[in-house]
Structure formats: structure tokens, C-alpha cells
Amino acid sequence: MRVYLAGPEVFLPDALDIAAAKKRICAAHGLEGVFPLDTPPAAPPADRPYWMRIYLGNEAHIRSCGALIANLTPFRGPSADAGTVFELGFMSALGRPVMGYSNEGAEFLARTRDFLGAEARQRQDGGWEDAEAMGLEDFGLADNLMIDGGIEAAGGVFERFEAARARRWRDFTAFERCCERLQARR
Amino acid sequence: MRVYLAGPEVFLPDALDIAAAKKRICAAHGLEGVFPLDTPPAAPPADRPYWMRIYLGNEAHIRSCGALIANLTPFRGPSADAGTVFELGFMSALGRPVMGYSNEGAEFLARTRDFLGAEARQRQDGGWEDAEAMGLEDFGLADNLMIDGGIEAAGGVFERFEAARARRWRDFTAFERCCERLQARR
Numbered sequence: 580m581r582v583y584l585a586g587p588e589v590f591l592p593d594a595l596d597i598a599a600a601k602k603r604i605c606a607a608h609g610l611e612g613v614f615p616l617d618t619p620p621a622a623p624p625a626d627r628p629y630w631m632r633i634y635l636g637n638e639a640h641i642r643s644c645g646a647l648i649a650n651l652t653p654f655r656g657p658s659a660d661a662g663t664v665f666e667l668g669f670m671s672a673l674g675r676p677v678m679g680y681s682n683e684g685a686e687f688l689a690r691t692r693d694f695l696g697a698e699a700r701q702r703q704d705g706g707w708e709d710a711e712a713m714g715l716e717d718f719g720l721a722d723n724l725m726i727d728g729g730i731e732a733a734g735g736v737f738e739r740f741e742a743a744r745a746r747r748w749r750d751f752t753a754f755e756r757c758c759e760r761l762q763a764r765r
Numbered sequence: 766m767r768v769y770l771a772g773p774e775v776f777l778p779d780a781l782d783i784a785a786a787k788k789r790i791c792a793a794h795g796l797e798g799v800f801p802l803d804t805p806p807a808a809p810p811a812d813r814p815y816w817m818r819i820y821l822g823n824e825a826h827i828r829s830c831g832a833l834i835a836n837l838t839p840f841r842g843p844s845a846d847a848g849t850v851f852e853l854g855f856m857s858a859l860g861r862p863v864m865g866y867s868n869e870g871a872e873f874l875a876r877t878r879d880f881l882g883a884e885a886r887q888r889q890d891g892g893w894e895d896a897e898a899m900g901l902e903d904f905g906l907a908d909n910l911m912i913d914g915g916i917e918a919a920g921g922v923f924e925r926f927e928a929a930r931a932r933r934w935r936d937f938t939a940f941e942r943c944c945e946r947l948q949a950r951r
Contacts, residue, residue: 590899630904634914655880655895656842661850662911668854669915694841709841711934713776718816725848728820729855748897 581611582761583641585667586650587660588748589615597749604751608758609765613640641669646676648757651722651737652747653683657691658722671729678761679730680753681721684741688717736760767797768947769827771853772836773846774934775801783935790937794944795951799826827855832862834943837908837923838933839869843877844908857915864947865916866939867907870927874903922946 582605588597598614605612619636620643627635641647647670651659658664659681670677683690688707692699698710707715720727721737730737738757742750768791774783784800791798805822806829813821827833833856837845844850845867856863869876874893878885884896893901906913907923916923924943928936 587899590901592898592900628904630902630906630910631914631917634910634918637911638914638918655877656844658842658844658847660909661844661847662909664847664850665854665857665909665911665915668851669858671851672855672858691841712778713773713934714778715776716816718814720816723846723848723851724816724820725823725851728817728824729851731817732820732824748899 580609580645580761580765581613581643582758583644583647583666583670584612584614584650585647585663587652587654587663588650591748600749600751601754604755604758608755608762610646610758610761613644615640637666638669641666642673644670644675646670646678646761648754648761649677649679650682650754651679651726652681653690653722657687657694659726664726667726667729671733675733676735676761676764677730677733678735678738678757679721679726680738680740680757682740682742682747682750682753684739687720687722688715691715734764766795766831766947766951767799767829768944769830769833769852769856770798770800770836771833771849773838773840773849774836777934786935786937787940790941790944794941794948796832796944796947799830801826823852824855827852828859830856830861832856832864832947834940834947835863835865836868836940837865837912838867839876839908843873843880845912850912853912853915857919861919862921862947862950863916863919864921864924864943865907865912866924866926866943868926868928868933868936868939870925873906873908874901877901920950 602612619639623632623635649663649667654660738753740753788798805825809818809821835849835853840846924939926939
């Protein structure tokens, strides 16, 4: 089964090394990893802008895969990378299995409070809000409930692992657990 | 046509007032606005956890709608709210029209550089990266290219409007433009 490897590692200078490492782990579990930077199944129209060709290539990759594993490690804020979350939602609606993992172990509420710092304040009912009075989700989840819920609804898992900070984008412990769970489902 | 009104306004104390205002604007353009906090078309199973019932309710809302308008104003970081982005990806895969808007006018690159502050650094080729050497997207878009691309692929628009900071969650100029475009498409 082809598995789309969603995640912000595409922004790293050694993205192709990370892609190769993830594909090896996939292969060890009987899966074929498909990385966003791989050549798409069909070439996007040459007259579209570069960024749109990337979008169309990624969408074609996703449609060609039977499952998706998303790296949902927090990215420039308390939540996962926006592009990865879009892809997770897209694959969820296609009705195929989705798995997610984070290399940060803390809950979403703790991370959001940490991100907001002194701007986070407690409401009279004990809940938390930010400086604009917007509430903080407090469900013991790993990210926004639509992310945890979408994975749950698809029968997937959201694996959390507290990786060493320096290995945040290169620790594959939680990723491999997703591969194992995906293989076990088949 | 029923239109799902995705956005982080659900976290505001006056979310229902905002829902009512958006629904009035929808109605003026021949559309029926559906807010995430509305009663879902079918009650989620009572034995599921509260957060999962919210997820299932929102998914049912989305499936019941013929289009989606997402409030993609940056939320706790340079990108849009993660839950809203998930919903945008979900509706995109259902193949129905999606529109997005932001009440911040600045490009994604400028916002990300602003968010990173001194951690943003320029590469030799002129591009930008963060403290972990992860590149910053520089396509002149409003957010991650999967968001702009998903809207473009669905034939939608991503409206940007520089609202007054204090009215960031309550200015409906860009939202109304999305309603107009949606109505014009029909």
C-alpha cells in the first residue's frame, strides 16, 4: 500500500535524506512511502504557477495513496503545520486511513498556554482564554479537536513522543509506531 | 445553498452573535449560513466523548453543505487556525466550492518573518529560513501553498483585507466578498 508522508520536513535542507529514512521504515513494514517532493503521478500543467504545480502534485500524490501518515509536530505555533493539516483533512474526506504523530509529548492546552505566556488568563469557570478572550481547547488532546477527531474517525492513532529537541525533525520513533499500526490494520 | 462557516470565532464569548451576523450576510446573498455551533443534522452517538461529538457534528455539518467559507485570519502563529484548515481540506476533497478570507493583508512570508523575529535569517540565495534551517515559503501567497492552492483548485478565492486590529474577528468586509463570489458562481 502506498502511504503519503505528510509533514513540514519538506522545508529542511536535508528533506530528501529524511524522505529516504522514512521510506526505509515504511518498507520494513510492508508499506510504500510517498514523499511530497517525489515526482507526481502525472505532471501538473506547465502553464500554472510554480506553487500551484506543487499543490497539484501533492494532491495527485494523496489521491494515489491508500493511507496518510502526518507529522503533526507543532510548527511555528502551538499547532501542526498548516499544509500538513490541509492534507490530513483532504485524505480524511477521501475516507482512507490517516495516522498522525507528534514529536512533542505535551498536550495542546499546555503548549498553547506556553505559547501565549503572560497573555493566557484564567476564566472564572477555570477555563483559559487569550488576550482577545478566545478560549483555549482543554480536552487532553494533542492538537485542535478537528485533528484528533479526524484521525479517530478514520480509525487511526495520534502517537505522541517526547523527542530530544535537537532531534525533533529526525526522530522516527512515533512515525514507526504509525507504520506498525497501519500494517496491523491491513 | 447551505454554506459551512468555518473559523476560529467559535472560541469567542460572543460566537453566537458573530454567527447571526454572518448568517444575515449570507441570507442577503441568497445563501444559508451554517455555523459550527448549530445543532448538527444528526445527533452524534451519546457514548462518544464530548470533543468527539463536536468533531462528528462538524463533519456532518460540512457534508450537509454545498460550499464552505473559511476564516483564515492568522491564529496564534503565522497560519490560520488548524481546525479551520482541516475543514477546508476536508471540503476540498469532497469537490465542493471553498472560499477563504483573511482579515490581515500581509503576505505569508512577511507574517512568518515577523513571527520569527530575530530567528529568521537570510540564506545565501536570498531565501529565508528559521533557526532550525527550515525554509520560509515565498510565493506571495496568503498562507501555506496547500491552502491557497486548495482554494484555487476548487475555483474559489482567498480574499485578503487589512481590518483594524480591534475588529479582526468582527469585520465582515472580506467575508461578504466571499459570499458575493459564491453567489456569482452559481
